[in-house]
Amino acid sequence: MSDTVTNADGRPLSKRGERTRRRLLEAAEAVFAELGYHDASIVKITEAAGVGQGTFYLYFASKKDVFDELVVDLNHRVRQAMTEAASQGTTRAEMERLGFAGYFRFVAEHPALYRIIRQAEFVSPEMLHLHYERLTSGYVAGLRQAMEAGEIADGDPELLAWALMGIGELVGMRWILWNGRTELPADVLEELGRIITRALGSRTGSP
Numbered sequence: 353m354s355d356t357v358t359n360a361d362g363r364p365l366s367k368r369g370e371r372t373r374r375r376l377l378e379a380a381e382a383v384f385a386e387l388g389y390h391d392a393s394i395v396k397i398t399e400a401a402g403v404g405q406g407t408f409y410l411y412f413a414s415k416k417d418v419f420d421e422l423v424v425d426l427n428h429r430v431r432q433a434m435t436e437a438a439s440q441g442t443t444r445a446e447m448e449r450l451g452f453a454g455y456f457r458f459v460a461e462h463p464a465l466y467r468i469i470r471q472a473e474f475v476s477p478e479m480l481h482l483h484y485e486r487l488t489s490g491y492v493a494g495l496r497q498a499m500e501a502g503e504i505a506d507g508d509p510e511l512l513a514w515a516l517m518g519i520g521e522l523v524g525m526r527w528i529l530w531n532g533r534t535e536l537p538a539d540v541l542e543e544l545g546r547i548i549t550r551a552l553g554s555r556t557g558s559p
Contacts, residue, residue, distance in 0.1 A: 369410075369411075372403065372407065372410075372411065373411045375401045375402070375403065376397065376398070376401045376403065376407075376408060376411055376412070376418065377418070377421065377422055377425050378401070379397050379398070379400035379401035380392075380397050380418045380419070380422050381422055381426070381462070381464045381468070382400055382464065383396050383397050383400055384419060384422065384464065384467070384468055384471065385463070385464030385467045385468060388467075388471060389415075389419060389471045389474075389475045392415065393415070394408055394414075394415055394418075397415075397418065416475070416476065419468075419471075419472075419475060419476060419479075420476055420479050422468060423468065423469070423472055423476065423479040423480075423482070423483055424479070424482070426462065426464075426465050426468065426469075426483075427482070427483045427486050427487065429458065429462075430455065430458050430459075430462075430465060430487075431486065431487060431490070433454045433455065433457065433458040434451045434452075434454045434455050434458070435451070435454075435490075436454065437450045437451055437453055437454025437455075437457075438450050438451035438454065443503065444494075444495075444498040444503045444504050444552060445504075445545075445548065445549045445552055447494075448516070448548045448552065449541075449544075449545040449548060452520050452541075452544065452545075452548065453536070453541060455520055455524065456520075456523075456524055456528060456535065456536040456541070457535065459524045459528050459529065460528050460533060460534045460535055460536075463528070463529050466524075466525060466529050469483060484517075487517060488510070488513050488514060488517065491513040491516075491517070492509045492510050492513045493509075495509035495512055495513055496509040498552075504552040504553060505552065505553030507553075512551070512552075515551070516548065516551065519544070519547070519548075519551075523536070523540070523544060524536070527540050
């Protein structure tokens with residue numbers, strides 16, 4: 353799937369069209385998170401977005417289509433949040449900690465991410481796979497580069513990426529989603545940083 357913003361016919365959108373499409377995606381995020389895919393409807397999405405049903409079909413072909421596009425949209429935004437945060441780091445360990453912090457901030461602002469990705473397992477398995485594949489592709493490349501530079505311990509960068517992602521996802525679920533927090537507690541983030549550093553290891557010391 354492409355990240356190019358288009359209408360239902362695949363044509364590029366005007367700025368106004370992009371704003372309308374964004375409103376529909378934001379409404380879909382809220383409706384799918386609250387009601388679940390099967391109880392959600394195009395009527396509820398358009399009501400939440402403040403547009404008519406005819407307008408919906410200018411941008412999306414069906415409820416499944418808007419759900420799939422929402423997964424792509426959330427994936428793009430969470431990756432962007434993590435990348436921007438990580439870019440402030442000067443070492444791989446610092447980049448990891450900052451990237452995780454960026455992820456937790458995004459989760460606090462968009463708790464629907466968890467609910468929608470979990471629904472994708474049953475509603476649209478191919479989008480679930482796409483979500484995690486896009487999360488890991490750049491991540492694996494960055495870890496491999498750090499290994500080759502001698503900054504972190506040698507190992508399987510793909511396995512390390514998936515393991516670290518699993519830690520972040522479950523920590524966010526436990527300390528943000530379930531508790532309704534707006535941020536990860538400072539002591540949890542600090543301890544998580546130590547866990548990440550140990551997981552990364554180094555060539556000059558024990559992992």
